[in-house]
Amino acid sequence: MVSKHFAKYLAVTIVFGLCAAFIVKFGGPNILKQYISFGIGSCKNIPILCMQPDEKTLIPEANKEYRDTLVPQIFPKFSISAPKGFTLIQELIKRRYYKRKNRGDDSVIYLIYQEPQALIRLYPDVRKAGVKDNREFIRRMSYANLTRVNSITDAFFVIMKSVFTPDIGNQGAVKTNKFELEDKAGYINYNLAKPENYFDCIVVDKQDNLFKVYIKDRGNRLDLNKVFTIISTLKPVSGGGVPHS
Secondary structure (H helix, E strand, O other): OOOHHHHHHHHHHHHHHHHHHHHHHHHOHHHHHHHHHHHOOOOOOOHHHHOOOOOOEEOOOOOHHHHOOOEEEEOOOEEEEEOOOEEEEEOOOOHHHHHOOOEOEOEEEEEEEEOOOHHHHHOHHHHHHOOOOHHHHHHHHHOOOHHHOOOHHHHHHHHHHHHHOOOOOOHHHOEEEEEEEOOEEEEEEEEEOOOEEEEEEEEEEOOOOEEEEEEEEEOOOOOHHHHHHHHHOOEEEOOOOOEOO
């Protein structure tokens, strides 16, 4: 079931979107872009709103030796194996999580799970734009670009992109890629900065289960290969607390 926090926050987003629809009808795309910039931010102060994944799809391979060093963790609806020395927190999608700047000196992995088609049920109108599942939802959101907003649908996905993007350090140094990994596919924003790395991943498996993995890596212990290996261990959990094969 979709989290109440997520639904409440999205309701505010939808109201913002309805106002945007009014602007589209009477003011046109340029005024709509200005409206979004005023309400959320511009490409200058939030560069990710004008970034899109690199054209090349990453097809990484999980490192089996590294995977054997990870510690299995089972949550109510999903499981993951994580490295030692990281605090794991299952989060709800809410503003406090996405705007949180730090957690002391911890290296932290924040985790979110949403069931198949959960994002569509929150805002069924996206079906009219051809969005039928979580996979298409995150694709449209990842490619959303403030400079290319010409419709209310474009505006909606730019707004959602701002909602889903956590603190990833200096966004001017962020790289973004799409990837395919075993039975999963998704998008990753990463910032290999010092004194910490940031990895922001959104993943959908073949059954349309959606996972959000946000890592703040103090001490720069992780690289892309290790992060993809961690992602490869994500699995939904059955009612009995057993990961699906």
